[in-house]
Amino acid sequence: MLLYGYWRSLATCRVRIALNLKGVAFEETPIDLIKGEQHAASYRALNPQAVVPSLVVDDDAPLFQSMAILEYLEEKYPQPALLPVDPRGRARVRGLAQIIVSDTHPLIVPRVREYLEKGLGLDEPKRMAWIRNWMMKGLEAVEAQLLRDTETVRFCHGTAPTFADICLFSQVCGAQLFGFELSSVPTVMRVFAECIKLEAFDRGQPLKQPGAPAKIQH
Ligand SMILES: N[C@@H](CCC(=O)N[C@@H](CS)C(=O)NCC(=O)O)C(=O)O
Incomplete structure (x- = not known):
């Protein structure tokens, strides 16, 4: 998996930790938010909202929004569970x-x-x-x-x-x-x-x- 993120991004931090907890291997490509790299046409093509994180899985269109990504990871990799059962x-x-x-x-x-x-x-x-x-x-x-x-x-x-x-x-x-x-x-x-x-x-x-x-x- 390829995670587009930024060291300081709190939304990226959420996805990074969920991937770590689930034991899913990933690489991270930085998008420098201070330099405004999120607004580059090449990144907007990946994430039209111009925000990080974006998560590329299986060369498909990137997943976006950290909580949607956490929900995806929870469904795809149920263990260890990051939501209670009830x-x-x-x-x-x-x-x-x-x-x-x-x-x-x-x-x-x-x-x-x-x-x-x-x-x-x-x-x-x-x-x-x-x-x-x-x-x-x-x-x-x-x-x-x-x-x-x-x-x-x-x-x-x-x-x-x-x-x-x-x-x-x-x-x-x-x-x-x-x-x-x-x-x-x-x-x-x-x-x-x-x-x-x-x-x-x-x-x-x-x-x-x-x-x-x-x-x-x-
Ligand atoms: N609700 C989004 C927030 C995404 C977001 O705003 N990310 C920030 C970094 S934490 C960003 O890329 N900001 C770029 C900007 O504001 O120009 C999520 O949870 O993924």
Whole structure:
């Protein structure tokens, strides 16, 4: 399989970790989002939305949207399962994942930040305030949900990682890349610490990808 991604991309991070957890071999081709390579005609031909990730399987048209790719991998490679077996549990895991992928991450992606800067003329401190606000609101919503529910154990849902952990992990990595203080979400950080103990998560994190800086620069 061929994954088009970028070291810093949180959506790519989700797919990378799912592939690692499932033990599926893949190669990654970087699309430099800072240089704007996602807008090149050659990449748009693969992904008309001009975003990463895209996953090419069997030389077919690329799969797109990280959660659709996770669902595909879950169906194609059922073990280890990344969703619970019971419908309620599956709904809870997908709900936790969606707090991140539907209501948090889309507000801070490069094209939104670029519009804040070039479209609305917001200066850097205001743009950072925007990012911090939405990032923390999302993580705090996950925190409250995890704290409330008895299904939260070692991971977001029980004792094995699920889609919810993958999404939580990616968003915490993003918050750390921006240098945000995360003491207000201790349960999220406890789950993050459990995730990173697993090689599949550790190997998939942004700072371990080719092209990433040796350490976080703010
Ligand atoms: N909902 C999409 C998000 C895709 C997305 O926005 N990816 C970002 C990187 S994490 C991107 O390629 N952004 C390019 C841009 O905003 O110009 C998914 O989960 O795959």
